[in-house]
Amino acid sequence: xxxxxxxxxxxxxxxxxxxxxxxxxxxxxxxxxxxxxxxxxxxxxxxxxxxxxxxxxxxxxxxxxxxxxxxxxxxxxxxxxxxxxxxxxxxxxxxxxxxxxxxxxxxxxxxxxxxxxxxxxxxxxxxxxxxxxxxx
Amino acid sequence: xxxxxxxxxxxxxxxxxxxxxxxxxxxxxxxxxxxxxxxxxxxxxxxxxxxxxxxxxxxxxxxxxxxxxxxxxxxxxxxxxxxxxxxxxxxxxxxxxxxxxxxxxxxxxxxxxxxxxxxxxxxxxxxxxxxxxxxxxxxxxxxxxxxxxxxxxxxxxxxxxxxxxxxxxxxxxxxxxxxxxxxxxx
Numbered sequence: 001x002x003x004x005x006x007x008x009x010x011x012x013x014x015x016x017x018x019x020x021x022x023x024x025x026x027x028x029x030x031x032x033x034x035x036x037x038x039x040x041x042x043x044x045x046x047x048x049x050x051x052x053x054x055x056x057x058x059x060x061x062x063x064x065x066x067x068x069x070x071x072x073x074x075x076x077x078x079x080x081x082x083x084x085x086x087x088x089x090x091x092x093x094x095x096x097x098x099x100x101x102x103x104x105x106x107x108x109x110x111x112x113x114x115x116x117x118x119x120x121x122x123x124x125x126x127x128x129x130x131x132x133x134x135x136x
Numbered sequence: 137x138x139x140x141x142x143x144x145x146x147x148x149x150x151x152x153x154x155x156x157x158x159x160x161x162x163x164x165x166x167x168x169x170x171x172x173x174x175x176x177x178x179x180x181x182x183x184x185x186x187x188x189x190x191x192x193x194x195x196x197x198x199x200x201x202x203x204x205x206x207x208x209x210x211x212x213x214x215x216x217x218x219x220x221x222x223x224x225x226x227x228x229x230x231x232x233x234x235x236x237x238x239x240x241x242x243x244x245x246x247x248x249x250x251x252x253x254x255x256x257x258x259x260x261x262x263x264x265x266x267x268x269x270x271x272x273x274x275x276x277x278x279x280x281x282x283x284x285x286x287x288x289x290x291x292x293x294x295x296x297x298x299x300x301x302x303x304x305x306x307x308x309x310x311x312x313x314x315x316x317x318x319x320x321x322x
């Protein structure tokens with residue numbers, strides 16, 4: 001995977017996360033909804049930052065809709081979806097960090113750290129090497 | 137169409153570190169995304185590499201100082217040993233925290249193992265005698281570790297080593313969040 005491919009993966013991953021939080025935010029109440037909206041804004045910000053690093057209009061365009069790996073029908077399943085999305089993005093940003101250096105790598109490590117932190121905040125167990133294997 | 141497809145066997149740590157998920161993976165439903173192919177899988181990622189210094193790769197900007205993998209590994213291993221000692225001492229002092237803290241302790245042991253190096257025992261750790269202060273000390277130690285690991289990422293050069301350090305940095309950042317709920321009912 002080269003740097004442009006890793007950036008494209010990050011943009012696509014953020015697009016999927018943005019979509020997911022849009023859906024699950026509507027199913028949550030009060031504090032959890034506020035946290036979902038904060039996460040949504042964070043993912044939008046990272047999506048824009050990653051897309052800006054790609055030349056011209058080469059950034060992937062968002063999908064119109066995305067399938068979820070589980071039925072998202074209540075607070076429990078919305079949290080599970082959030083955990084899944086966040087932990088998967090950790091690996092995406094780890095891949096990106098491996099293809100770049102300097103400021104871009106610092107961003108990738110920070111983004112990975114934020115995602116792993118949000119996964120735990122949504123109830124996922126912490127992991128030595130955060131991934132989604134235990135969540136799907 | 138569900139996203140996940142075939143059930144997967146559990147991955148080994150080595151596979152996890154080596155795995156390179158393109159983001160087809162976040163949601164790869166047929167006909168709904170297709171924006172990005174799944175990434176190639178690279179083999180053999182452990183934290184033992186990074187022998188080369190000063191090579192440059194695509195992407196990023198600016199020149200970073202580059203430490204050798206061996207130097208970074210020793211620094212990470214030393215830090216992980218200190219964290220392990222702190223968790224061990226805290227669990228010893230507050231046995232009621234063991235169910236919450238032992239999983240995190242084991243994760244630090246995995247981080248240490250990933251470095252593949254031996255380092256001397258750290259000085260004896262004396263956690264605060266007050267429970268909430270002891271948890272706060274752990275949180276501060278994790279925060280410091282996460283920041284140090286991020287710095288190590290910037291110094292490393294070998295891609296698989298950078299990936300491993302990124303996972304460790306992310307794990308330790310998540311520990312700070314995990315510790316927020318520890319001890320609330322003690």
